[in-house]
Amino acid sequence: MSKTILITGATSGIGKACAEKFAAAGWKLIITGRRNERLQQIKADLNREFGTDILTLCFDIQDKNAVFAAVDTIPQEWRQVDVLLNNSGLALGRDYFDEADIGDWDIMLNTNVHGLVYMSRAVLPLMIQKQQGHIINIGSTAGKEVYEKGNMYCATKHAVDAISKAMRIDLLRHNIKVTALHPGAAETEFSQVRFKGDTEKAAAVYDGFTPLQPEDIASTVFYCACLPAHVCINDLVITCTQQANSFYMNKKS
Ligand code: NDP
Ligand code: 8X3
Numbered sequence: 001m002s003k004t005i006l007i008t009g010a011t012s013g014i015g016k017a018c019a020e021k022f023a024a025a026g027w028k029l030i031i032t033g034r035r036n037e038r039l040q041q042i043k044a045d046l047n048r049e050f051g052t053d054i055l056t057l058c059f060d061i062q063d064k065n066a067v068f069a070a071v072d073t074i075p076q077e078w079r080q081v082d083v084l085l086n087n088s089g090l091a092l093g094r095d096y097f098d099e100a101d102i103g104d105w106d107i108m109l110n111t112n113v114h115g116l117v118y119m120s121r122a123v124l125p126l127m128i129q130k131q132q133g134h135i136i137n138i139g140s141t142a143g144k145e146v147y148e149k150g151n152m153y154c155a156t157k158h159a160v161d162a163i164s165k166a167m168r169i170d171l172l173r174h175n176i177k178v179t180a181l182h183p184g185a186a187e188t189e190f191s192q193v194r195f196k197g198d199t200e201k202a203a204a205v206y207d208g209f210t211p212l213q214p215e216d217i218a219s220t221v222f223y224c225a226c227l228p229a230h231v232c233i234n235d236l237v238i239t240c241t242q243q244a245n246s247f248y249m250n251k252k253s
Contacts, residue, residue, distance in 0.1 A: 013188025184239030
């Protein structure tokens with residue numbers, strides 16, 4: 001029987017690449033995001049290419065009631081969720097702590113932290129029932145080191161790091177694996193979102209080095225998800241070769 005992965009934020013970037021990777025390997029997909037046209041397009045494309053069974057759930061992960069309501073609508077035949085990939089997330093702005101927009105901070109906290117825990121709590125009963133499952137949380141190198149003007153984004157990703165450790169401990173008794181995967185710079189819509197549509201600023205982030213592509217991260221997520229039942233990657237940092245961590249980059253001018 002095909003396994004099922006639920007991917008949050010599958011409308012773009014890392015989430016979309018993961019949807020493609022797991023679909024190509026014959027998994028069933030539950031994909032989420034706020035942009036319904038994109039969800040429908042991805043569903044049609046992957047169904048045509050791989051014959052994948054796909055369920056789409058369109059909601060804002062910041063909205064606790066919407067998260068629980070969406071998970072409640074999952075039909076019985078889809079409730080065997082093997083892997084939950086908590087991927088939805090964003091950075092907004094890159095400003096000094098004393099100058100940053102507090103509204104941006106609220107959105108990052110609500111999405112990257114609250115959204116991730118709401119989703120996990122909503123899906124966990126499906127895993128606990130069968131005493132089996134795997135939660136993969138997408139953190140960041142920003143969750144390992146804090147950098148200038150990264151303040152609240154870094155804080156949310158440090159929270160993802162801590163929550164992943166906490167979940168791993170508390171879910172031991174239910175035989176549920178928890179993996180935290182922390183990517184460095186990856187070329188997705190991330191910087192366009194962070195710089196609010198300023199395409200020049202967004203493109204400049206990737207000047208002078210070859211960043212990760214979303215497919216690189218998807219292959220790593222897939223590797224973690226396909227390990228034998230008794231093996232769990234707990235914590236994994238992945239960067240491009242020209243990046244050591246949040247501070248050190250070997251950029252070519
Ligand atoms: P993208 O902007 O390409 O994708 C972000 C995804 O998150 C979209 O599918 C978006 O869907 C979803 N999302 C954002 N806000 C919400 C919301 N309120 N409700 C539901 N879904 C939401 O960026 P990436 O693929 O790069 O980002 C994916 C994850 O990877 C994030 O957690 C990010 O922090 C992390 N990351 C990214 C790195 C990078 O350099 N790109 C490096 C390290 C970590 P929609 O807009 O349709 O709702
Ligand atoms: C995204 C990587 O360096 O912009 O999480 O924080 S970075």
